[in-house]
Each structure stands twice: as C-alpha cells, then as structure tokens.
Amino acid sequence: MDTLIVSLLNGTIYGLLLFMVSAGLTLIFGMMGVLNFAHASFYMLGAYFAYSLGDVLGFWLALVAATVLVGFVGVVVERFFLRRVHHHGHAHELLLTFGLSFIIAELIKLFFGNYPVNYRVPASLDFSAFTIGVANYPVYRVFMGAVAVAMFVVIYLLLTRTRVGIVVRSAIYRPHMAEALGHNVPLVFMSVFGVGAALAGLAGAVAGAFYTTNPNMALELGVMVFVVVVVGGLGSLEGAMLASLLIGVITSLAVSIDASLADLMAVFGARELAQSIGGLLTLKLSSLAATLPFALMLLVLLVRPSGLMGEKA
Amino acid sequence: MSETILSLRGLKKSFGPTEIIRGVDLELRADERHALIGPNGAGKSTLFHLISGNLKPTAGEIVFQGQRIDGLSPQAINRQGLARSFQITNIFPKLCVFENLRLAVMRSHGLQYNFWRFIDSNRRLLEQTERLLEQVRLQGKARQLAAELAYSEQRSLEIAMTLACDPQVILLDEPMAGMSNEETAYTAELIGEVTRGRALFIVEHDMQVVFSISDRISVLVYGQVIATGTPAEIRENAAVKEAYLGEEVAA
Amino acid sequence: MRTRTSILLSLGLGLLILLALPWLLSMGLLNAAIQMLIAALFASAYNVVCGQAGMLSFGHAAYFGVGAFATVHAMNALGGAGIVPTPLLPLAGALGGLLVGAIAGWFSTQRTGTYFAMITLAIAELLHAIAPHLKSVFGGEAGVSSMRMPSMGLTFGSTTEVYFLTLAWVLVSLLLLFLYTRTPLGRLALGLRENRHRLAFLGYDTHKLGVLVFSVSAMFSGIAGGLQVINNEAANYVLFESGLSAAAVLNTYIGGVGIFLGPALGAALMTFFGYAVSDLTQSWLLYQGLLFVLVMMFMPQGIAGLIGTTAALWRRCGLWRLLPVMVSFGGAAFLLANGTAFTVETLRVLFSRDYRALLSTDPAVAWPPVTLYGVDWAPGALLTWVTPLLLLVVGGVLVKIARRQLQTLNDQPAKDTP
Numbered sequence: 014m015d016t017l018i019v020s021l022l023n024g025t026i027y028g029l030l031l032f033m034v035s036a037g038l039t040l041i042f043g044m045m046g047v048l049n050f051a052h053a054s055f056y057m058l059g060a061y062f063a064y065s066l067g068d069v070l071g072f073w074l075a076l077v078a079a080t081v082l083v084g085f086v087g088v089v090v091e092r093f094f095l096r097r098v099h100h101h102g103h104a105h106e107l108l109l110t111f112g113l114s115f116i117i118a119e120l121i122k123l124f125f126g127n128y129p130v131n132y133r134v135p136a137s138l139d140f141s142a143f144t145i146g147v148a149n150y151p152v153y154r155v156f157m158g159a160v161a162v163a164m165f166v167v168i169y170l171l172l173t174r175t176r177v178g179i180v181v182r183s184a185i186y187r188p189h190m191a192e193a194l195g196h197n198v199p200l201v202f203m204s205v206f207g208v209g210a211a212l213a214g215l216a217g218a219v220a221g222a223f224y225t226t227n228p229n230m231a232l233e234l235g236v237m238v239f240v241v242v243v244v245g246g247l248g249s250l251e252g253a254m255l256a257s258l259l260i261g262v263i264t265s266l267a268v269s270i271d272a273s274l275a276d277l278m279a280v281f282g283a284r285e286l287a288q289s290i291g292g293l294l295t296l297k298l299s300s301l302a303a304t305l306p307f308a309l310m311l312l313v314l315l316v317r318p319s320g321l322m323g324e325k326a
Numbered sequence: 327m328s329e330t331i332l333s334l335r336g337l338k339k340s341f342g343p344t345e346i347i348r349g350v351d352l353e354l355r356a357d358e359r360h361a362l363i364g365p366n367g368a369g370k371s372t373l374f375h376l377i378s379g380n381l382k383p384t385a386g387e388i389v390f391q392g393q394r395i396d397g398l399s400p401q402a403i404n405r406q407g408l409a410r411s412f413q414i415t416n417i418f419p420k421l422c423v424f425e426n427l428r429l430a431v432m433r434s435h436g437l438q439y440n441f442w443r444f445i446d447s448n449r450r451l452l453e454q455t456e457r458l459l460e461q462v463r464l465q466g467k468a469r470q471l472a473a474e475l476a477y478s479e480q481r482s483l484e485i486a487m488t489l490a491c492d493p494q495v496i497l498l499d500e501p502m503a504g505m506s507n508e509e510t511a512y513t514a515e516l517i518g519e520v521t522r523g524r525a526l527f528i529v530e531h532d533m534q535v536v537f538s539i540s541d542r543i544s545v546l547v548y549g550q551v552i553a554t555g556t557p558a559e560i561r562e563n564a565a566v567k568e569a570y571l572g573e574e575v576a577a
Numbered sequence: 578m579r580t581r582t583s584i585l586l587s588l589g590l591g592l593l594i595l596l597a598l599p600w601l602l603s604m605g606l607l608n609a610a611i612q613m614l615i616a617a618l619f620a621s622a623y624n625v626v627c628g629q630a631g632m633l634s635f636g637h638a639a640y641f642g643v644g645a646f647a648t649v650h651a652m653n654a655l656g657g658a659g660i661v662p663t664p665l666l667p668l669a670g671a672l673g674g675l676l677v678g679a680i681a682g683w684f685s686t687q688r689t690g691t692y693f694a695m696i697t698l699a700i701a702e703l704l705h706a707i708a709p710h711l712k713s714v715f716g717g718e719a720g721v722s723s724m725r726m727p728s729m730g731l732t733f734g735s736t737t738e739v740y741f742l743t744l745a746w747v748l749v750s751l752l753l754l755f756l757y758t759r760t761p762l763g764r765l766a767l768g769l770r771e772n773r774h775r776l777a778f779l780g781y782d783t784h785k786l787g788v789l790v791f792s793v794s795a796m797f798s799g800i801a802g803g804l805q806v807i808n809n810e811a812a813n814y815v816l817f818e819s820g821l822s823a824a825a826v827l828n829t830y831i832g833g834v835g836i837f838l839g840p841a842l843g844a845a846l847m848t849f850f851g852y853a854v855s856d857l858t859q860s861w862l863l864y865q866g867l868l869f870v871l872v873m874m875f876m877p878q879g880i881a882g883l884i885g886t887t888a889a890l891w892r893r894c895g896l897w898r899l900l901p902v903m904v905s906f907g908g909a910a911f912l913l914a915n916g917t918a919f920t921v922e923t924l925r926v927l928f929s930r931d932y933r934a935l936l937s938t939d940p941a942v943a944w945p946p947v948t949l950y951g952v953d954w955a956p957g958a959l960l961t962w963v964t965p966l967l968l969l970v971v972g973g974v975l976v977k978i979a980r981r982q983l984q985t986l987n988d989q990p991a992k993d994t995p
Contacts, residue, residue, distance in 0.1 A: 048691040097874055103690060104633055105873065108830065111635070112870040115823060119863035123921070124928050232819060236702045239695040247692070300710050307703035311684055314696065318687055378778065404780035416778075418771035429768045433780045437761035439789060445761050491780055 019148050020269045021262060026154050028261020029161035033216035034234060035241045035253045036168060037209030043248035044184065044205050047103050050110040051090065052213055053235030054117040059083045059214030060221025060230060061121055064132035072135035072222075079218040080211050087210025091203050114231060122228045129227035153223050160219050164212060165254060172250075181205055240310045246323020255321055260306045267302035331356040331525050332377070332408070332495055337386035337396075339369075339376055339549075346372050348549040349386070354495065359518075359526040361536045364546035365569070370529045371413055373546065374499050377527075378410040379403040390495070410497035411488040413529075415480045419473035423464055426472050426483055428455045430490035454490075461516065462486040478505040482513065489520055496521060498528045502535060514539055537561070545569070580888075595744060599737040607736050609852040613845040614747045615804050616828060620840035621754055622797035623825040628834025629758065630790045631770025632686070633694045636701025637798055638821035639681065640674040643704075644799025645812040646715060647673025652723035652806070662728035667746050667803035674799015675792055682791030686784055689773060701822055708814035720813030723806070743804050750797055755837055757793060766790045827869045833879020842881050860921050867917065894986055902986055905979035909972050916968030923947050923965070927956060 038052045062079035063072075070078055090113060098105045134153045141149035172178040183191045184201040192198040221230070237260065245256030276284075313320065332354040339347040346369045354360050362370050375381040377388055379400035388396040395403050418426045428445070431454050432438060437445070445451070459465040462482040467475060472483060485501050501517065502510045514535050517526065530536050536543060537557045544554040547569045553560060560566055594601075598610055619641055626632045644667075651669035685696045708715040715721070725733040733739060757763045765786055768776050776783050806812050824847070832843020851861050858864075872879060878886065891899050926932050926947045935945050946953035947961070954961040 042691070048694070094870075094874065101877065104631065105877070107633060107691060107694060108826070109870065109873045111823075111826065112866055112873055115827075115866040116863065116870060119860070119866055123860060123863065123925055126928075126930060236698060240699055243692060243695055243699070301707070303706045304703055307699050307706070310696070310699055314684055314687055380778075400777040401780050401782055404778055410778060412775075416772060416775045418768055418775070421767060421771055425764065425767070429764065429776070430779050432761055432765070438765060438781055438786065439762060441757060441760045441762040441789070441793070443761070444756070444759050445764055446759065487775075487779065 015148060016269055017266075019150070020265045022150065023154070024262035024265025025258060026158045026161075026261070027265060028258040029158050030216060030220050030257075031234075031237055031241055031261060032254050032257035033161045033164055033219075034213050035238045035245070035257060036164065036250060037212040038238055039242055039245075039248055039250060039253045040168070041206055041209045042242070044181070045095075045106075045202060047095070047106040047110070049206075049209075050107060050235075051114040051117060052110075052209070053231040053238055054114040055083050055087060055210040055213035056217035056220075056234055057121065057226075057228070057231040058086060058117065059217030060132060060226045061125060061130070061217075062214070063218035063221060064130055064226055067132070067135075072137070076215070076218045080215040083214025083217075084207045084211030086214075088203055088207040090210070091206040095206075096199070114235075118228055118231060125228070127228055129225045132221050132226040134222045157219055157223065160215070164215070165250075168212075169250065237306060240306045242320075243310050244306075244313045244321060246320025249320065249322045252320055252322030260309065263305050263309065264302050267298050267305055270298045328356045328358070330354065331391060332527070333387075333389045334373075334377070335387045335389070337373075337376060337388065338384045339372060339381060340384045346549050347376065347383075350546070350549070350551050352544055352551055352554065354525050354527055355541075356494070356525055357523055358541040359521060359528065359539055361540040361543045362527065362529045362546055363531075363533075363536055363543060368546040369549045370546055371499060372549075374410060374497050374527075374529065377403075378408065378497060404491065404493075407494040408497070409488045409491055409493035409495070411484045411499055411501060413499040413503070415477075415484050417472045417480060417483055417487065419471070421472060422469050423472055423475065423483060424455060424459065424468040427458050427486055427490060430487040431455050431458065434491045458486045458490060461489075461520065463512070478509050481505060482509075485513070485517070493524065495525045495527065498526065498530075500529055500531065502530060502532055510535060592748075599740055604736055607740055609849065611736070611740055611743050611808055612852065613848045614743050615801050615808070616824070616844035616848040617841035618747045618750055618804070619798055619801040620825055620828045620832065620844035621751055621838075622794050622801060624829050624834060624840040625754065625757070625766070625794035625797070626791055627826070627829060628840070629763070629770065630766040630787070631773075632689070632787065632791070633826075634685070634697040634791075634794075634822075635694050635826065636697040636699070636819075636822050637794075637825050638817055638819070639697075639701040639704050640678050640795035640798035641802040641805070641821060642708075642812075642814070642816035643677045644670030644674040644802030645806045645816050646721065646802075647799065648803035648806045649721045649723050649812040650714075652725070652810075653721070663726055663733055663807075664729060664742055664745075666807060667800045670799040670801075670803025670806070671796050672799070674802065675796040678795020678799070679788060679792045682788045682795065686787030686791060698819075698822075701817060701819065705814065705817035705819075708817055715814045716812070717814075720811055720815075722811040724810055725807060739808055743808065746800060746804055750800055751838075751841065754797060758837065762786070762789060762793075827865055830877075831865075831869055831872050831879055833881035833883070835878055836881040836885060839879050839881030843879060846880070858918075858922060858925070860925055863921060864918070890986065894989065898986060898989075902979060902982045905975055905982055909975035909979055912968050912972030912975060916965045916972055919949060919965035919968065922949055923954065923956075923961065 034053065034056050037055075038049060041047070041049050041052070059079050062082050063075045066075040066078050069075075090110075094109060094113065095106055098109050134151075138153050138156060140152055142152040142155045143150050170178075172182060180191065180196050181201055183194075184196065184198050184205075188198050191201070217230070224230075241253060241256045241260060244260070245252030245254075330353045334350050334352040337347055337350040338345065350373065362373070364370055372381065376383050376396070379395070379398055379402070383396050386396070387394055390403070390406060390408060393406070395406065395408070418429065421429075428451065431451060432445075435448070435451055437443075437448070437451070456465065456468075459468055462485060464479060464482055464486070467479065472480065475483065481501060481504060485498065488496060488498065498517065502513055505513060510532060517528070518539055528536075528540075540557055542554060543557055543560045544551050545560065545563075545566045546552075552569060553563045553566050555563065599607055602610065619637075623634070623637050626634050626637075648666050648670040651666055652663075655666075681697070681700050685693050685700065688696060709717055725739075727733060731738055733742070765776070765781065768781075769783065769786060769790065773783050776786070802812075802816070805816075825844075828844035828847050829840040830843070831847060832841065833839030847865060851865070854861055876883060887899070887903070890902075927944075932945070944956040946955045948954075954964075
C-alpha cells in the first residue's frame, strides 16, 4: 500500500514535470503553428546553465539566472532563425528547429563532455518532507511539483485574466487583425517564444538537479513531451496537464508491477501456454513501463485522433 | 421540368453559439443553372462547404440523387458525382499546369493506386488532359508552374480541375473573381458550354453573369433563403430588392 | 536536348567510376564506399515520403532496423542456399520493411504535418525501447549475428564481392524508385505534398494514398537495412536509435529534396566526410548540424539544387562571367569553414577532460598550447582568437561581395541575346 502511494506521488510529480515542459510547447504551437523541436533542448540548457552558475550564484539565483538565460536564447532563436524561414512554411520551420536541437546537443557535448555532470540537489533542500510507511519522501520532489503547479496557475491566469493574455490570444487566432489594431505582433511572437523557452529552462534547472543532467536529456524527455501533446491535444493547456499526469502515473505505477501477461493468463490456467509462446507475453510490466506512453499514444490516435481535450480536427 | 438532383432540407449550421445557416431549403434540378447570391457574410461559402463535405451540418439533410450525403467525407461525395471549386484558389502550386489537371483527371481513369504502369504511356489520360487544357485556354501555359500563373489563369485552372472528373453536379464558388471583362465573358460562355446536361450551382457577385447564365436564382441573406425564382422574378421581388440589390439594379 | 544528354553522360560516367572503384581504392575506402551506397539508398527511400509526399518522418530508422533484423534472421535460417541465396537476402529486408511500414504508416498517416512527424518519432522510440526486451527477436544487448554463406559460385568473403552485391542492389533500387516517380501513385504523392486537402475534393482517399507511399518508402529502407547487415554480418537494436533517423533527415536536405538523386548525393558526401574526418575531429556531428541549418536557412534547394542552378547560370552567362562569382563563393566557403573549424576545435580541446587534467592549480602558469594545423596556439595569446575571427569576418565580407556579384549576373541578359 505504501509503495502504491509512493508510486502515485512519484508519478504525479513526474507528470507535473512533463507538464512544465509541454506547456510551453503547446503554447508556442498554438501561437505559431510550428512545433519547436528544440523545446526539449531549452529544458536541457536550463539544467546545464543552472549547473554552471550554481557555484557562482548559489542554487536559487542560479535557477533564476538559468531561466532568464534560456528565455534569452529562445528570443534569439525566434528572431534570427525562425523568422527568417517563416515564409517557407511550417515544415521548414520544423526542420530548422530540428537542426537547432541537434546543434544544441552537440554544443553541450563540446563544452561539458558526452557524459552526465554532477548537478545535485542543494543541501538546503536535501531532506525528507514526510514519511510514508518506511520510506522518506524527499522535499525536493515536492518542490518540483509545487513549481509546476505554480507555473500552471500563473500561465492560466496570465492568459485568461490579463490584458497581455488577451493580446497574446488574439495574436494566436488573428495575427493580422491584431497587428491592424496596433499591437506589435512580431514582438508578441518573440515574447511568447521566449517565455515558453524560459519555462522549459526553469523545468530543466529544477529537474536537472534531481534527475540526471546529461546530453541525452533533451531526447529522452522530448519524445515524452511529444506523446503528451498528441494525447492531450495540441494547443490545449488543460489537455497537456491531463495527459502529463496520466502518463506520469501510468509509467510510475507500471514500474512497480512485476507481473506480466503470463501471470494474468495464469488466472485462467494458461500459464504454460503463455510461457511457451514467450516474447511479449512473458515480459514483465516493469520492463515495459517505458513503452506504455507510446502504446497510449497509438490508442488515442485510434479512438480519438484529436487528443483527449483537443478540438475535433 | 426535370427532376431534382440535389436538395437541402432544413439545413442548419452553427459554430458554437453562432448560427450561420439558419434553416435552408433548396432544390437543384438535374440540368439547371442555379445561382446563389446574397450579401457578404450571408453564408454562401458555408453552404458550399456543407454540401461538399468540408463541414458537417448541425441539423437538416442534404440529399443527392436520392441518397443522403450530409456528414459524408469530401472524397465520398466527390465520387458520387459532385465536384466543387474554391473561392480561394486551391491548386497544386509547385506543379506545372499540366500536372495539376492530370492529377484531377487521373481518378476517373481508376489509376489512383497504380504503381506498375508509367503514367506517360496512358494515351487517353493525356488526350483528356489536353482537351481540358484547351477548353480553358491554358494549353500555352501547360508547362508553367501553377503558382506562377496570373490570378485569373489560376481561376481557370481551378474550374478545369473541378470539371475533370465529369461530375453531375458542379459547385462553382466565385469562379470569375479577379477576371477582366473579356475573361469573364469567355469563362461565362465556357461554363455554359460545359455545364450542358449537368446541374450547376454557382456563387457569383457579378450580376451581369448571374442574370445572363442562370435558369433560377436563390437569394441567401443571414443564413436563410429569402427567395428563389427565375431571374425576372428575382428582379421584381421586393424583399430581395430591399435586402440586397438595393438601388443599383442593372437592367 | 543538351541538358538531357549531359545528365545521361554524367550518369554514365558515374556508373563507370562506381564499377571501377574496387581497383581504385584501398580496402578501407572501399568499405566506406559500401557505407556511402547504403546511406544513399536509405536517403532516397526516405525522400519518397519526405521530399516527394511532403510527410516529414523523424523515425525512419525503424524500417531500416526492421529490414536489418529480418535479413539477419533470414541469413541464419536459410543459410544462403536454396530458395533465397545470399545475393537475394535483401528481399527479406524489403518484406520486413514493407510489413512494418504498412502498419506504422496506417497509424501515422491518420494525421498530417506536425502530428505525423511526432507519431513517426514515437513509433521509432517505441521500437527502440521494446527491442532490448524481446531477446529472441532482437538479441538483447549483443544483437544478432550471422555469416555470409557462399552462394552461386561466390564466397562473399571479400569486400569486393560485398561491394558489387551492394552496388547492384542500390542501382536496381534507385532505378525502381525513379520509375516509381513516373507512375500514377508517384505523381499523386506530389499532390499529397502540394495540396492534400484538394486531393480529397478530387475524390481521392488521402489516407490510403499516404499508407501506400509510406510503405514504398519503408520497403526500400528495409532493403538498405538488409544490405547493412550483409556487410556487417550483425544487427543490433542500436539501429533503432534516433541518430540514424536524424542522419536520414540531414543527408536528404543537405543533398537537396527537389532532385531525384539529391538525397543520394547528400548522403554519400556526408558519409564520406564523416569517415574521412573522424580521425581529425570529434565534432563532425556538430559540423553536419551547422551545415544543415545553413542549408535550411540560405540554400534550401540543397547541394544538388545548387549544382543545377550553377549549370543553368553557366549556360545562361558563359563560364568567364560565372567564374568570379564561383571563386568568391568558394573562397568565402573555405574561409568560413576554416574559421568555424578553428574555433570549434580550439574550444573542444580547451574544454576536454584531458586538457583540464593538464592544467596546474597555479594560476600563474600559462595554459598548455593547443595544436591545430600543425602549429601550437597558446590559449592566452591574442593571435589564437584573432585568427579565427579574422577568417570568419573576411569570409562574411566575401559572401556579401559574392552575393552582389551574383545579383549583377542575374540581372544581366543571357549571353545569347543581342
């Protein structure tokens, strides 16, 4: 029972982390129609910046500095790269961001080496928040969850309750009209892109200390984020939250289950049959945990192609 | 009086709380030329989208040759024999004009999944494509990229692609937009020629064209048809005059 | 038509050179040539969905990998004799690629554009995640190995024999792919790229079309995978890694998607460079990424497109007028490439573990020099940083000059007009 609760909590927090990164991605896509392949690279940059600045500025300031720096990188990417190829179409922009993600990963390997770096949870946060049964639940996990929830609330309020939010939403739906009304739409695009990048950077700076910080972070998380947006529906913030939590919890619970389909078939007395067939039937669910999100994605595509909360295509 | 080939019954379409089409009843006869006119925003393009399968109606029926087609996919509707052109030119920009037309003609030759024959060796396909090209006076531009054509030439290409599959019902959405007087006159004649024996449903703003080529005209205002009749009847109709034609009726 | 004869002549010449390679190259280079051929086929197969049908797939390594595993199992099961002799083994790869491609294509082509790209990526990652666990199929960490069996009088033991086998398969496949573009389905694929929406209104089932095109692409990717296995005599689940899919994307666009042999050219060049400079630098992937981004931003028609444009300009303006422009651009490229390489290599050394181990803890002692181009550069010296900067700046200026020259050339009338 305790392991179940711990798994649930871990899964929720991992899901919230996924949300932190996919929120920015979904916003940028909703606004510019381009999927930013380099979004997970911003996440990775946040972790590495925070790591490098940690010794100089201390953990908390490094978090802030890393977030701002990544936001700045985002602005540069939009202004000097994306804007140039905008007229070639979405496919072109997608390819460009793909190339940029490639370059960012290689640059990180250049400066930091092709192995993980020692970015650790600061001593000030390295204690347990509470105990569940015999397990100590680390405060840092709670911290990560809190940051993600705060992010959701802030973005939601910003978009729906403030004037800036209305301008951004109008630029998303009717950029020409918004421009005709006097709003500086290119500036809006640049700012949203920068903010989206900064959010991913913050997520990286926070998560990198807990999980490993290595040059493959972007790829590992990036694919998950894509699954989140397909499952949740591209453009939907609520969908991203729902899908992130779903995937986080499912993966986390699966890892703790050592049963396989053969065990299930044992209930019907067919264990020998299953074991003689072998292959997928005898694989433990815990080994398959990493593949469950993809299976979920394919299922959603079959049953509800526009995503759980996306608009009907 | 020929039979009805396409009928709209109680057709409604809302986008969220906004009702664009508020209950349209309309009958299109098998060989008539029927124009749809109305002020901007009346819902004419929306009606076309509903008939051709681009949108699903919120309520009501669309019956084509005795079968309901509302809610079917665009390709299914096209296969039944209903083709449409688009108000915003919808061609294959980086392919040449010849290729554009050939793609449109190909399907009626049943070639869509064919990967074992050379397309250039199909004589009938070639001849039919060239015939269509000549009909819309684009044979000189056959090898030019479609995106590089003048706007009115692109509109002609658009019409040719719509005709390519030999449909029984043709929907033309503002085919003459952007054309000069001479081009408009030629295209009006062309449309008259190729729609002989077919049903034509046309949205146009050029009143001269509308009144000269139509057998009947329907007037759509705020998502409802306020009048249907021959050109003479529509010209005399008080409600139409008030809502749409106003003072600028050209005799 | 002079263009057509010149194209046919160049192709013929290329074919002759390819046939003569085993006598012109060392064994090591011949091996590289085999890799280049396989990469060229993979990129051409990839272009079927990407450049022709406009569907950006980011997970094409899946079909290459499936083809590889299908072939290696066929090698083990059938022993190279009987119904499927060794030379025909890539057929197993084709079959594997086709089957998995059809299933994957059915899912992916339900959506278009960005969604499609994400789904293809996720499918490849799914295979990559599940493969190590299905040990009977994918052989776990060690992979599955096999041996080429003698067949049809040849032992297939030497690199030369493998080279000719690979060459034959690649040439036949490329020919088939070219002929495919002349079929109705091949032309419809272009329609999918240009205006999928309109195709539906012309009565086509765009989903089915997408699945068919995807399957064709996957089938030939499977053949490439099979050829890889015949060469390496082993298949491992790392074939499903994203690096291979990324390579397909980069090679194809660098080569140029608009021309049939563009992707093959890009793949051959990139594979060759990767092989040639792998001893000199660890940053090859970074250079490739930079080249890709530069191509996407400034030269979207790719290298093949560039060759085509140059040939057209040559015909239009004559060699003498073209030469200065070519020299300027060539010089600029040389300077920029060297400036970039200088910077990257210096940084690579300065940030590497080995170098940092060399640094003494005493801040007064100067840092050890970095060796580049046979010269020692001291990290503290101004020259070390000014040199690459100068190269880049002069290169940039030269680019501007070259562009202006090109503009003048384009504005001038063709040489044959009075």
